[in-house]
C-alpha cells in the first residue's frame with residue numbers, strides 16, 4: 517500500500533452531534549475465525565469493514581471458506597466447515613497491518629495438518645511474535661519466526677499432535693491468551709491460561725456463543741486481577757448469529773473530542789461496554805470528564821450503551837494500573853485528553869504500548885513535543901503536563917490511532933496540524949474523517 521494520505525486540520529471550537537461508530541475490531545476478527553471453524557452458517561451483523569478484519573476474512577477465504585459480505589449494512593455470512601475444514605492456502609498469507617489476525621491465527625494454524633506462512637506490512641513485520649511462538653512450541657507446534665521474533669510466522673503443520681499446557685502469561689495480553697486457547701481446541705487434554713491482569717475476554721465469550729465449552733476461574737491465588745481460562749480440546753463449534761457491538765476504541769476518539777472541545781456535546785451510540793474494555797471510561801471519568809452512560813442494554817452477548825459527553829474541565833491524574841490493560845488501545849486518545857487537562861497525568865506499567873502498531877509512548881511524546889506540550893517519557897509510561905496545543909507536522913508512524921488522536925487534538929490547537937501517513941486509519945475506522953467532520957472537526961485529506 518502506498519503510504520501517502522495525510523490529514524490537515526483546522527482549529528475547532530464547538531462540537532455537536534450524534535454518531536454511531538463502526539463495529540468492534542476484536543469481535544469482528546473473532547466472528548470470522550470462529551464462524552469459519554464452526555459447523556454450519558454464521559450470520560454476522562455490524563461487522564467492521566476495516567482493512568484488518570478484511571485481512572482476516574481474506575485469510576480464511578484463502579483456506580477454502582466461503583464468506584459473503586460485508587454488504588452495505590455490514591452483514592457477513594460465513595459458511596463454516598468445522599474444525600478440520602480448512603484447506604492449505606496457495607502461497608503466503610498476507611496479514612496486512614493486523615497483530616490480532618497474525619497472533620490468533622498462529623494458534624489456529626498450529627493445529628492444522630498443512631504448512632502455512634504469514635507476514636504483513638512493514639509495521640506488522642517489526643512486531644514481536646515470540647510471545648505466541650513460545651507457548652505454541654511448548655504445545656508441540658512446529659512453528660517459527662525470524663531470529664529476532666518478527667514475522668514471517670512459519671508453521672509446518674502439527675498433524676493433530678498438539679498437547680495441552682498450563683500457561684502463565686508473561687504479560688497481560690488478550691492476543692496471546694486467545695492464541696493459546698485456540699491452539700488448545702486442537703490439543704489433547706485441558707489447556708489452561710492464567711493472566712496476570714484482566715484482558716479483553718471476547719474469545720471466551722464468543723467461543724461460548726458458538727457452543728464451545730470454556731471455563732473461567734476468577735480471583736486466582738486470592739488476586740482479583742488474576743484469571744484462569746480452561747479449554748478442553750476436541751469439542752465442536754456450532755454456527756450462530758453474532759451481533760457485533762460498536763468499537764469502544766473508535767468511540768474513545770469521539771469521547772475525548774466531546775470532552776476537550778471548547779463547548780458542546782456529542783452522543784456516541786451503541787458503544788461496546790464489555791467490562792474488560794472500559795478502562796478509558798474509568799480514566800476519563802477520573803479526569804473529571806462529563807460522561808453520561810445511558811440506554812445500557814445487551815446486544816449479542818455483549819453489554820452496549822449510548823454515551824453522552826460534554827465539554828469538560830479535565831484534571832490530570834495518576835492512572836490506576838488496573839485500567840492499563842482495560843484501556844490499552846485508547847492511550848493515544850487519552851494522552852490528548854491529558855494534554856488538555858490541568859496539571860500532570862502520569863501513566864506507568866504500560867510498556868506494552870511500545871510494541872503496538874508503533875511505539876505509542878515515543879510516537880505520542882514526539883508529536884506532543886512538536887505541538888509544544890510538555891511530557892517526560894519513561895520506559896513503561898509517560899508524564900504529560902497539560903498546556904496549550906500548538907501547530908506543526910506530526911509523523912503518525914503509519915499508526916491509525918496516533919493519526920486519529922492528533923486529528924482530535926485540533927479541537928484545542930492554536931492553528932493547523934498536519935498529520936502524515938494516515939492511510940492506516942482505514943484499518944480500524946474507515947469513516948473516521950467523515951464522522952469527525954460531522955461533529956464539528958475540520959479535517960481535510962490530501
Ligand code: S3P
Pocket residue numbers: 541542543616688689690691692694716844845868
Ligand atoms: C486485541 C488485544 C490487544 C489490543 C489489540 C486487539 C485483541 O492486544 O491491543 O488491538 O483483539 O485480542 P494485546 O493482547 O497484545 O494487548
